[in-house]
Amino acid sequence: MNDVLDDILxxxxxxxxxxxxxxxxPPFGLRVPAFENAARFHLNIAGECVVELGDGQNVRxxxxxxxxxxxxxxxxxxxxxxxxxxxxDEAYTVAGFTGDGPFLLGNGPPDAACQLICGHFDFAAxxxxxxxxxxxxxxxxxAADRATQSLLDDLVGxxxxxxxxxxxxxxxxxxxxxxxxxIEILRFVTAKHPMMTTMMRAITDPQIGHALRLIHNDIxxxxxxxxxxxxxxxxxxxxAERFRELVGTTPMGYIAEWRLQRALRLLRGQRASVKSxxxxxGFQSAAAFxxxxxxxxxxxxxxxxxxxxxx
Numbered sequence: 068m069n070d071v072l073d074d075i076l077x078x079x080x081x082x083x084x085x086x087x088x089x090x091x092x093p094p095f096g097l098r099v100p101a102f103e104n105a106a107r108f109h110l111n112i113a114g115e116c117v118v119e120l121g122d123g124q125n126v127r128x129x130x131x132x133x134x135x136x137x138x139x140x141x142x143x144x145x146x147x148x149x150x151x152x153x154x155x156d157e158a159y160t161v162a163g164f165t166g167d168g169p170f171l172l173g174n175g176p177p178d179a180a181c182q183l184i185c186g187h188f189d190f191a192a193x194x195x196x197x198x199x200x201x202x203x204x205x206x207x208x209x210a211a212d213r214a215t216q217s218l219l220d221d222l223v224g225x226x227x228x229x230x231x232x233x234x235x236x237x238x239x240x241x242x243x244x245x246x247x248x249x250i251e252i253l254r255f256v257t258a259k260h261p262m263m264t265t266m267m268r269a270i271t272d273p274q275i276g277h278a279l280r281l282i283h284n285d286i287x288x289x290x291x292x293x294x295x296x297x298x299x300x301x302x303x304x305x306x307a308e309r310f311r312e313l314v315g316t317t318p319m320g321y322i323a324e325w326r327l328q329r330a331l332r333l334l335r336g337q338r339a340s341v342k343s344x345x346x347x348x349g350f351q352s353a354a355a356f357x358x359x360x361x362x363x364x365x366x367x368x369x370x371x372x373x374x375x376x377x378x
Contacts (some may be wrong), residue, residue: 071270072198074283076250078325078332079194083245085186085238087164088230091116092173092180095145096152102139106188106202106249109134109144112227114181119143124205128181131210133223135252137202139187146173146181168233184230184241188249193331193364195324197315198253201266206256219251269313274299278310282322286329287349292318327363330356334368341368 091097091114099107109118111128118134119125120142126134136142143152153161164170173180190199213220226244229237257267269275277299282290295318296306310318326348333344345356360368 071276071279071283072250072253075196075198078328079196079199080189080191080332080335081246081249082189083186083242083249084189085184085230085241085245087166087170087185088168089144089183089185090169090171090180091144091146091183092171092175092177093146094150094175095173095181096150097144097158097172098152098154099142099144100155101141102187104190104192104194105139106190107136107139107142108186108188108245108248110184110223110226112182112184112231114179115146116181116183117143117145117148118205119145119148120205126205126207128183128207129210131213131223133208133213133252135202135206135208136204137199137206138204140204144183146175184226186242186245188245191331191335193328195328197321198266200315201260201263202253202256203260203263206252206260208252208255212255216251216255219248219255222248222251265313266315269310272309272313274301274306275310275313278306278318279314282325286322286326287347289349290318290322323359324363326350327360330360330368331364344368 109128111130111132113130115130116128117125118128118136120136120140125148126132128134145152158164158172159170162170162172169182208219213223222244226241226248229240229244253263253267257263270279278295281288281295281298292307293303296303299306301309307318310321314321316324329348330344333339333347334341339347341357342353345353348356350356350359357367357369
């Protein structure tokens with residue numbers, strides 16, 4: 068059976084993108100705008116800075132620290148909380164940054180600079196899963212945290228080295244490494260944050276995890292609460308209760324949503340017809356699928372079908 072976490076990340080179409088390597092010399096401050104369907108990250112290579120959300124929640128990054136803003140919320144990057152801020156686009160113009168080489172900002176001494184690798188993880192439009200909602204709004208991983216996780220630590224080290232070394236293929240290499248980094252971040256935070264712990268417990272639970280694997284490996288099957296409970300050796304009522312406790316929704320609600328999430332990817336990636344997709348995800352008719360899809364996403368599946376055909 069395929070791994071449930073792999074299927075989730077494949078279906079929501081996780082893709083990393085790097086937008087700059089920053090060399091910020093105090094005083095400095097950037098206002099980073101909100102970005103839908105994305106998780107922003109900042110990896111501090113040297114120096115210190117503060118990352119602050121609009122609600123005042125903030126963390127101080129020391130050398131080797133990593134921060135993740137999972138929901139793409141607007142935030143600020145500052146040398147100190149009192150430093151003046153400018154919008155990111157304006158800072159690009161002031162610095163004359165074109166995307167090549169480091170993004171230089173501020174007039175302070177070079178040895179006081181904060182050096183950040185900044186980027187984001189994109190998810191396809193409309194992509195959703197309880198796992199994505201379970202990640203905290205601001206996730207801080209310290210250098211000490213990384214030291215306890217060899218894979219995570221190795222990935223951060225490789226990203227830092229490759230970004231600074233530059234050369235042919237550097238951005239492509241860092242991008243692929245960053246996608247692996249996101250997965251390792253998810254694995255790391257499961258032990259530290261209650262909502263993540265609960266969701267990952269669902270995936271690894273002998274019975275609920277088994278049910279999730281059954282669903283993900285055969286989404287078109289006519290699953291019922293009874294059949295899933297029976298398949299994992301639980302009564303209908305106990306299975307439904309335990310599933311909701313760990314996953315945060317009912318078994319049939321989960322199946323209904325995941326069918327539509329799978330449909331999004333099929334329509335974008337396979338250039339499949341609406342009828343074919345409806346069959347692949349377990350709908351009895353294209354009409355029923357179209358109604359469910361439009362109710363969930365606000366437009367019929369033919370909209371994506373046409374978009375894919377012209378890509």
